[in-house]
Amino acid sequence: MSNEVSIIGAGIAGLTLAINLHSQGIPCAIYETRPEPQNIGGAVMLSPNSLRLFDNMGICDDLKRLGYSFDTLYFRDPAGSLKETYPFGSVEEYGYSGLRVYRFELIDLLLEKVNVNKIPIYFNHKFSHVVFETEDTVTWQLIDGTTTTSSLLIGADGIHSRVRKYMYPDLSPKFTGIAGITAAVPTANLKLPSPDYKMPVTIVSLSHGAFVIAPQKADGSEVLIGKQKRMTELSREIWEKFFADKDASVAFLREGAEVFGDLAISATSDIPHENINVWPFYVIPKLESWSSANRRVLLVGDSAHAVPPSSGQGINQAVEDAVMLSILLGKGRGDKNDLGWWQGFRQDRVEQILLLNARVDRRRLPKILGSEEQGDDEQGFDLDWLYGIDVVAEVEKYVC
Structure with a gap:
């Protein structure tokens, strides 16, 4: 024993x-x-x-x-105006910055x-x-x-x-009725509004939800892009088909990109299928x-x-x-x-x-x-x- x-x-x-x-x-x-x-x-x-x-x-x-x-997630409207911030860390306050x-x-x-x-x-x-x-x-x-x-x-x-x-x-x-669809794309693809534009950022539209951009890798050379959607729960078989349909995921990420501005349009211009992830939110x-x-x-x-x-x-x-x-x-x-x-x-x-x-x-x-x-x-x-x-x-x- x-x-x-x-x-x-x-x-x-x-x-x-x-x-x-x-x-x-x-x-x-x-x-x-x-x-x-x-x-x-x-x-x-x-x-x-x-x-x-x-x-x-x-x-x-x-x-x-x-x-x-990074220390802060920025919430902006499609015009680029800062609406609020979400703290993710601080060396001064907590001893550590946030990390992706x-x-x-x-x-x-x-x-x-x-x-x-x-x-x-x-x-x-x-x-x-x-x-x-x-x-x-x-x-x-x-x-x-x-x-x-x-x-x-x-x-x-x-x-x-x-x-x-x-x-x-x-x-x-239990399915929450929400799924996230994300992809990883080169930061070089992004058309930033200015050289000092701060990320990660969530661009929020009342009619189209939000478009998220979050840098990753130590040098920030890659970003995650993503959106959330409401949906009904699917059977395991249908979920698997949903995960496998990369074209549909790309289409969802591009849908309404013009509402979020040139940044979102450029971020979704070339999305490698191998870097797409679908995440149903369960609790x-x-x-x-x-x-x-x-x-x-x-x-x-x-x-x-x-x-x-x-x-x-x-x-x-x-x-x-x-x-x-x-x-x-x-x-x-x-x-x-x-x-x-x-x-x-x-x-x-x-x-x-x-x-x-x-x-x-x-x-x-x-x-x-x-x-x-x-x-x-x-x-x-x-x-x-x-x-x-x-x-x-x-x-x-x-x-x-």
Whole structure:
């Protein structure tokens, strides 16, 4: 019998969890369905709340070397007038600027840490189901029939988590009615209004929604362009056809480009099909518990709470989950009350971010005639509650 913690999923949440458990002296192993490290997805947003934690892990300097640093997202109207700003970081206020880095580059850095620390990681090992759990252990099985017994089984296997099925067999992710369509194009394609035009920028039109442009790569030589659309949920088969129809995605990105001005027209002039991504926004209905009855099975990241990308907080919150849980377990605090405190703290953060997402989405989608969806949009964005928190200190305060 192995007394290690078994982590299902070698994405950002799973790798971060493994590194932090190791730093707490807790043996662990990672099991991943894919036959090799993930090299999927585009660039991701990292804000001060996660960069502070990556700094503790010793990879922040490398992230800064690889990514595009910025402090502010600008909201402008089609005429170019500045309407408001959205802070994404500040060295002066929070110690870190925001950062946009490719997902695979972040995963590579985390994998390097996993390997340096000699944390076992097994690719091409697909989780099947939990066989049984006791008060002290959990026995679980891979698709190939291999059975393992661990002190803890932690599902870091994403929004469609197979681990979550053990606790919530009938639960499915809920579609929000919004999808994002994005592409990556060379910055050289852009016809900027002026040489000092500041990005990332969201150009907002009441009738056509918003057109987003966000630089990526360390030198800003590439930008993500994107729009959001309202749509009904599709079957898996139709979704796959939707993902595969690159011409339709290009047409959507170009639709109404003239409304957003020459910048959008130039940005959509030449869109490589291989750089197009379609992202339906799904959430997980609020779970009663992120741990099983005997607390031998736990959930972190998107398996517990999927956060759509509107505010750029999905990965940041998964990292917070993993670090806080690791410290709690490292202090020997894994009983019902401790895990309840951890879940409550994390759930409160997620719910605040979902409200923030809704405010961003209202700016990025065409307004519905006769609706009152503007709501509190005139308040602006004060995100000190999001970036200024030290989650490590919060756990230390709790255990003391």
